[in-house]
Amino acid sequence: xxxxxxxxxxxxxxxxxxxxxxxxxxxxxxxxxxxxxxxxxxxxxxxxxxxxxxxxxxxxxxxxxxxxxxxxxxxxxxxxxxxxxxxxxxxxxxxxxxxxxxxxxxxxxxxxxxxxxxxxxxxxxxxxxxxxxxxxxxxxxxxxxxxxxxxxxxxxxxxxxxxxxxxxxxxxxxxxxxxxxxxxxxxxxxxxxxxxxxxxxxxxxxxxxxxxx
Numbered sequence: 001x002x003x004x005x006x007x008x009x010x011x012x013x014x015x016x017x018x019x020x021x022x023x024x025x026x027x028x029x030x031x032x033x034x035x036x037x038x039x040x041x042x043x044x045x046x047x048x049x050x051x052x053x054x055x056x057x058x059x060x061x062x063x064x065x066x067x068x069x070x071x072x073x074x075x076x077x078x079x080x081x082x083x084x085x086x087x088x089x090x091x092x093x094x095x096x097x098x099x100x101x102x103x104x105x106x107x108x109x110x111x112x113x114x115x116x117x118x119x120x121x122x123x124x125x126x127x128x129x130x131x132x133x134x135x136x137x138x139x140x141x142x143x144x145x146x147x148x149x150x151x152x153x154x155x156x157x158x159x160x161x162x163x164x165x166x167x168x169x170x171x172x173x174x175x176x177x178x179x180x181x182x183x184x185x186x187x188x189x190x191x192x193x194x195x196x197x198x199x200x201x202x203x204x205x206x207x208x209x210x211x212x213x
Contacts, residue, residue, distance in 0.1 A: 074145035076118025079138050079187075081213070083123035086136055091208050092125055102126035102133055111179050111190035114149070115139040120188070130195075136209060137190040149188055153181045160199045163206050171206075173199040180206050187213055 083101075092099055105124025107113050112122035112135045120139025127134070141149060150170065157174030163182050164171060170183040179192040180202035189209055196202050 072142075072144040074118070074148055075142045076115075076120055076145055077140040077142070078119040079121055079140050081121070081138055083121060083136075086121070086123055086138055086209055086212055087125070087205075088212070091212070095205055095208065096127070098128050099125050099134065100128060105133065105135075107135070107137070108133075109135050109137075109179065109190075109192040110177065111135070111181065111192055112137045115188070115190065118145060127195075132194055134195075134205070135190075135192040136205070137188075137192075138209075139188045140186055141188050146183060146188065149181070150183060157181075158199075162199060162203060164210065169210070171199075173202065182206060182210060184210065185213060189213075 087095075092101075102124035103126075105126075107116050107122040114120075115137035116122050118139050118141060120137060122135060122137040125134045125136075126132075150172075153172035153174070156176060157172050157179070160171035160173045160180070162171070163169055163180070164184060168184060172181045173179070174181075175197055177192065178194050178196040179190055180196065180199065181191075182189045189206065191202050191206055191209065193202075
């Protein structure tokens with residue numbers, strides 16, 4: 001009987017211990033299931049910092065393209081005089097009674113061709129005895145053309161102070177071409193004749209033309 005009681009006692013102790021362990025496990029499991037939501041570790045997606053807002057860099061402002069300034073153009077205004085105003089019939093007679101209008105005249109000298117190219121006029125008078133032609137050309141050049149003509153006049157001849165008072169009158173003479181030139185009051189006057197070999201040969205006719213402008 002003693003053995004039976006001891007055996008029963010031991011079996012009872014083992015059963016209680018097993019029940020205690022089972023209960024403890026159930027309590028732990030219950031506690032784990034009832035853990036506060038705040039104690040849950042946040043997921044990586046929840047803790048990720050918001051990415052910075054992408055901002056595009058302002059585009060560089062294009063520098064304005066420099067526009068080349070066009071070079072001044074040589075031009076001439078239509079002249080306001082006719083041949084019989086440049087030298088009247090009386091003017092021609094007083095200069096030389098043997099000279100008259102050349103009925104077959106056409107511009108031939110460089111000065112005459114240049115004048116007509118730039119809206120000017122060119123007039124011809126014929127010496128009835130020698131057959132030589134006197135050409136008188138008139139143009140109204142702009143500053144660009146006038147400067148070009150002055151440079152050419154100086155390159156081919158000399159400055160002449162006797163055609164008028166500077167700076168109102170700028171005179172030039174070329175013995176090589178027999179051409180006298182004057183720039184005054186916006187006009188360019190050229191007188192060409194093979195008989196003119198020095199500046200003084202053109203003084204009378206140049207003075208008369210300038211008096212009619």
